[in-house]
Amino acid sequence: MAASSCFQGTKDGIVTRFAPSPTGYLHLGHAASALAGWRLARESGGRFLLRIEDIDPVRCRPDYIDAIVEDLAWIGVTSDGPVRRQSAHLPDYRRVLDALSARGLLYPCFCTRADIAREAQEAAHAPHRAPDGTLAYAGTCRALPPGQRAEWIREGRPYVLRLDMARALHIAGGDCVTWRERGQGVQSGRPGLFGDVVLARKDIPASYHLCVTHDDAAQDVTLVSRGEDLRPATAIHRLLQILMGWPEPEYAHHALLLDGEGRRLAKRDRALTLRAMRAAGMTPDAVRDAALGRPAPQSA
Numbered sequence: 001m002a003a004s005s006c007f008q009g010t011k012d013g014i015v016t017r018f019a020p021s022p023t024g025y026l027h028l029g030h031a032a033s034a035l036a037g038w039r040l041a042r043e044s045g046g047r048f049l050l051r052i053e054d055i056d057p058v059r060c061r062p063d064y065i066d067a068i069v070e071d072l073a074w075i076g077v078t079s080d081g082p083v084r085r086q087s088a089h090l091p092d093y094r095r096v097l098d099a100l101s102a103r104g105l106l107y108p109c110f111c112t113r114a115d116i117a118r119e120a121q122e123a124a125h126a127p128h129r130a131p132d133g134t135l136a137y138a139g140t141c142r143a144l145p146p147g148q149r150a151e152w153i154r155e156g157r158p159y160v161l162r163l164d165m166a167r168a169l170h171i172a173g174g175d176c177v178t179w180r181e182r183g184q185g186v187q188s189g190r191p192g193l194f195g196d197v198v199l200a201r202k203d204i205p206a207s208y209h210l211c212v213t214h215d216d217a218a219q220d221v222t223l224v225s226r227g228e229d230l231r232p233a234t235a236i237h238r239l240l241q242i243l244m245g246w247p248e249p250e251y252a253h254h255a256l257l258l259d260g261e262g263r264r265l266a267k268r269d270r271a272l273t274l275r276a277m278r279a280a281g282m283t284p285d286a287v288r289d290a291a292l293g294r295p296a297p298q299s300a
Helices: 028-044 062-074 086-102 113-122 146-154 165-172 208-218 234-244 274-279 284-291
Strands: 015-018 047-052 106-109 160-163 177-181 185-189 198-200 223-227 250-254
Touching: 015 028, 015 223, 028 047, 028 223, 028 250, 028 274, 028 284, 047 062, 062 274, 086 106, 086 160, 086 198, 086 208, 086 234, 106 146, 165 234, 177 234, 185 234, 198 208, 208 234, 274 284
Parallel strands: 015 047, 177 250, 223 250
Antiparallel strands: 106 160, 160 198, 177 185
16 A cells, blocks of 8 residues: 555635646536536635646647636636646646656657557457556566667657656555545555556657646645546556655546436537537526536426
């Protein structure tokens, strides 16, 4: 087991956040997530922060950032502080990567997604899936000689930076980490099940796992409120917190809104956006009620 819980928050004055990516317009699922964190902050007399995860230069667009702020304001959700844009803090993430690298915790991986998929198919055993359903990396490049790594980097071969999970778990003191889940008590997870996770790419200078964990610490977030689909990733985030000596927040993973076919609402499935609801004449109250799962009022 890792070190015992070091939860920094209190029952009053919690700090929560909502951190969407500006790759499309907000839908009802986003509204539900934002309202969950906003209400927890308001009920405790705390603070709610808006963070924009815009480190992907290809998929993220400035007009979507403006739309996020506007749509949230329309349903009555505003940030209790400056809106943090991750793209403005790339040097901060670089410093974290440098610190991990100096401790021998990162290595360059030159395998493509096709390489990883092919290796999994050729393996004698069934491919290992991480808790979030992704294909776990087998660690092929971990054993590359330093000279080979340096040569391929000089040649300009694309690579990602992966966390040496075995070394990281050794430093953390075990293969299991714990966190405090609101209403459920202490939970545990095994980061090693994810394999050597990617912490930076050539086109994206830092991964979601690194950025979100760094920013929660930098913004003094005491309660991470987010969707149930991100619960498995908490094990990775707790490991990074331990490695970097960052405070441990409390967590609150809420249920996801589903469509008529039982699938979670998603941008890629063209879920109905808040903008479309507003254009159709829905009121902010009606949208909030729908996001919170409240039944529509019956007509007389």
